[in-house]
Amino acid sequence: MTIAALKENFNSIDTSSLVDKVEANLVQLLQERKLKVGDSIPKEVELAESLGVSRTVIREALMRLRMMGLIDSKKKKGSVITSPDIFGTLSKSMNPHVLDQDTLKEIFELRLVLEIGMADFIMERVTREDIEELKLIVAEEPEFSEKLSFQIEHEIKFHGKLYEITRNETMKKFQKLLLPVFDYVHSSGLLSKEVVVKKYVSHKGLVDIIEHGSAEMLRNAMRNHLENHFARIFD
């Protein structure tokens, strides 16, 4: 047996706590029984008895499930299955103040990646109504002289609509999560370079392409539109 194999073996000895096991147990139970949303699971004391552990352990395990968005606990009612919201969990830790700088920058980049990459989904799923709405939003675009908060608000509205067009709820939620971080990185002095407020492809330009262009064109236009941000990242 090699050293590496030994270590592997050593690491794999069961170091998990009781709560860990109970948690795994419960998750397994949930997926085995194929429970529907709204179904309720056994009471804490029942679980404690049937699994042979204290209610404390059960409670901690249930709390984890709750944090995972698998269940929701109500007094008297007990715990019921809920549609798991993967990003609900994340939203807690996605706090600019608790994340280190490197991670913050990386999240900033992640947003750029998303917006460029989602072009195909926008072009595939955009409707007549979406385009009309986009045009409306663009029409309301604040003047360059107006308050910064207005401009940011408008930015969010426009790009938020783009996410909506993808008809991908997960992506939309993800964006909502990234937003405060993006904002934070953008406005705090985290990025060395200054903001160059050159005008590249405008929102209007993007809408035109969404209406008449192709996915490929949209990708390129979006890349150009985001040039200000990219310029701050790359040398």
Next chain:
Amino acid sequence: MTIAALKENFNSIDTSSLVDKVEANLVQLLQERKLKVGDSIPKEVELAESLGVSRTVIREALMRLRMMGLIDSKKKKGSVITSPDIFGTLSKSMNPHVLDQDTLKEIFELRLVLEIGMADFIMERVTREDIEELKLIVAEEPEFSEKLSFQIEHEIKFHGKLYEITRNETMKKFQKLLLPVFDYVHSSGLLSKEVVVKKYVSHKGLVDIIEHGSAEMLRNAMRNHLENHFARIFD
């Protein structure tokens, strides 16, 4: 006051439990003190005393922080600050078996978005060594006749390397998270359409572009490379 405003107000009445408050309190404490990784926080009993709640509540709150990846608890040592791993939290709930079908499909899409969108970061940050490594990986590409598991393994290796080239750890972790889901959706009968094993831009083609082409070219090539997947999603 409008109905909506009323409801807003109504929802905002403090319905949070003690644990919620303590949790918020602790998070605030951590960010205020600007604690470094490795620093330890007060013991459970101390916290319980100073905040005037039971140890039970403290423990539940600490467990949440632990799930957020903010702290790590060791016996005797107490709890210490850790570099928050935002996706560590997610990995638990990112279980194909507990996610509903719609979410699974959306995650499938998310991966496609990422791979197309990250072209700029690849082109910006790729090194000579990366390209050599990519070439090596491509050279090892299994024959079309070989076992499917080999091909999948190779896929993961190649695309994993691409994520690595972005030098974005967060993105890489995110991909690692998405991987099992992607795999699950791909192989389970979740997508209506069959897999069309037409050959589009190959891995080798992608490497060529990374070596000699532009970000724009890479985006288009990647889109083409992923056509098999897109075809299964779009009608």
Next chain:
DNA sequence: AAGAGTATTATGTATGACATAATAAAGTTA
């Protein structure tokens, strides 16, 4: 039969106790 009041129930909180593992301290041997 509708409403008010009461009982029940399951989670939320509090407390105290012991188990366990990691560390520190003390002691032992070369």
Next chain:
DNA sequence: TAACTTTATTATGTCATACATAATACTCTT
């Protein structure tokens, strides 16, 4: 003195019990 072993300490992990609280079910009154 240094290295090793044993013992003590400490903080988290687990357990048990009791009471608080809120949501539901039940009963009684009118």
